[in-house]
Amino acid sequence: MKPKVFIILGFLVAVGAVLFITSSNGDKARQQGGAEAAPSQTRASGPVTEISFLYSTEKKEWVESAVAGFQQENPSIRVKLVGKGSLESAQAMLDGKEKPTVWSPADSAVLRMLESDWSTDPQRGQLFATSGDDAPQPLVITPLVFVVWEDRAEVLQKVSGGVVSWKAIHKAVASDQGWPAIGGKSEWGFVKLGHTDPTRSNSGLQAMLLATLEFYGKRSGLTVGDLLKPEYQTWVKELEKGVTRFETSTGTFMTDMVRFGPSKYDVAVVYENLAISQLANAQGRWGNLKVYYPALTLWSDHPAALVQADWVTPEQKDAARKFLTYLRSRPVQERALAFGFRPADPSVPLKTQDAANPFTRLAPQGIQVDVPPVAEVPEGPVVRNLLTMWSRVVGTAR
Template identity: 45%
Template sequence: MQPVTRAIGIGYLLICLLALLATAFIGPVGYAPFPLPIGPAQDPVVVTIWYGTEKKLWLEDAVQGFEATNPRVGNRPIKIVLRGIGSRELSLRAARQEFGGDGQPTVISPASSAWVEVARADWAALNPGSQPFTIDRPDQAMPLALTPLVVVAWKERADVLWPNGPVDFWQNLHEALNNSEGWVGVARERGFAPDSPEYQKARNWGFVKFGHTSPLTSNSGAQALILMAYGYHGKDKGLVSADILDPGFQQWLREVEMAVLEFGDSTGTFMTSMVQFGPSKYDLVIVYENLALENVEAAQRRWGDIRIYYPPATMFSDHPYAILNTPWVTPEQRQAAEKFRDFLLSPPIQEIAFLRYGFRPATTDVPMLTNDPSNPFNKYRAYGAQVDTPPLVETPSGEVVTTLLDLWRRQINR
């Protein structure tokens, strides 16, 4: 029996040795006692993504699906770490290397490419001669999902403000916000007779109540300022710092912004307020289209007719995915970040962003014109949702955006 026992023992030791060798080179093998990863080859490749919180739920769903595929770089598993941070904050902190407790980012994904441009400008000022982004296309980072800026308003009030539709969009809004008689003065200026139903209702509405987020903390607030600047100057591209410094524009902007009730930090807060408090809180607000699609039905059931309106020219929040080209990002992290980016742009994940969360797909592989009842543009067509958007304004340079924000900080947010 002794030779047999010795043979079994030797065989067992050989099996353990083979299992450990296999574990070191190709990953865990079999069950206990051999599941422990050995050596640095099994350390995960960690990809830390600083992202704008508007896409939080979609990204969290995507990370679960991605990690379920057991993604790897070589023999090492990939781990995605998400850090939700406001778009302006994350762009500034990344450029200034102010990491705090959020870790060094491998990728930044603000809500809009405008913040990538701001980060570029800040980085160039602090680090002359270096470039922080590995660019997948010549002029910008890769978009992940799209959503335009829209206005959500109570229909009967929008019909008084824009009786022929929102053609002279920004000028009409400017005039209404500065009408000393409030809604009844707006109704008179739009030609409604004193005995008309519109005029009689307007007598009870008070001043025009308009809201958008703070451009210092929120992407949608900054985009609202950009659209106002373009609207005032009557163009959709080529916005320069001289346009921002124009005294006429500065006075016009002050007259709009001083009538805004409050500047919140979150775009979602305005839609939540419209749903919770109805027209007693806001007559119209500037929000993202995907938030409008999520909430208009609930507001309609609670308070009556509400509609989505598209400005004559708008901006997409394109949620760029910018992989940093910095000393702390390793080649393995870049490869892992590219794998996750490709996963996010795959048709199944883009379809989830579209059908479940109301984002427009960033690729042409997911059709927007379908008969699917879950398609948000079918489901919410009666509320004003439309596939075709107005013309898009050009994203200004980081320097122009910074000048516009400095103006707002000096003259509005004192």
């Protein structure tokens, strides 16, 4: 009998030990849970509304910074970020692969093109509001610029009235003599131009628009008929001989321009904000890399559009309005300067006392507050036909 008693007592002790350990772990878990719950007091106590923000990746850093601040102030709204190239996102919406609450491409040209494509099916209804507070409005802005090694730019300026122009670039690119055709050094070889694929990247599309407008001497009023003229198409084909590879990302060839110097690119067509982010890295590597503003430029106005499609609920619309108001608030607009953007809010000054302000710091590298005249964005059908023309004349020849 005694052995049985010892066995029973041993069992009871073991059970007691297990219960004690479990209780202790539970107390620790509750204590830890209390510590983790403190931050959750900022979370919504009621239902959370999720909105999706489909945006162009050029403004990724500014967007992510702004959304982090918005989420802290608005715990009842969750913002899902989806970054895509402007043309890619427009096609994804047209195909039904993306159904955002708010869409913000890099510029209004792509927005107008999607509006035009969308309206071909009347059953879809209106995609964006055409007036009022819900109509597309800019978030931040940045112009298209040339980034050129200074010695190359001086040659281009001599043949184009003191500016870097598309016609001067075309003259050098089209000639089999390369740089010597316009007075450059023979050791520079052929003119190496960099811009992205217009059918896949917004900066490439803008580059083609500006080149076309300069060819015709227009600031506005570009027509589909202009794009059909053989002499113009020949000019475009000759110009594009200078581009050895059409990248899909502006950042890719801008980085390569700094990394490899003029051996890879003499001239690049990029957004001003992207140039600002790379100029400091280039100095002292291959010479002086500077920004030059074309005689006519285009704004990337980064419009934000509240989508009016049936997949957006009234609750999401209300949440999106709060989000857009936050993005356009003065403190968030002021922070855009740090990322090289010009605030869309005209009351925010570009020049400040902040030593890190790029519009002051990078003035010696060509960054300037005042910009040349800005071209008028064509209507959607013109933009679509420009892309078709380029694919036929240039894209299929590569």
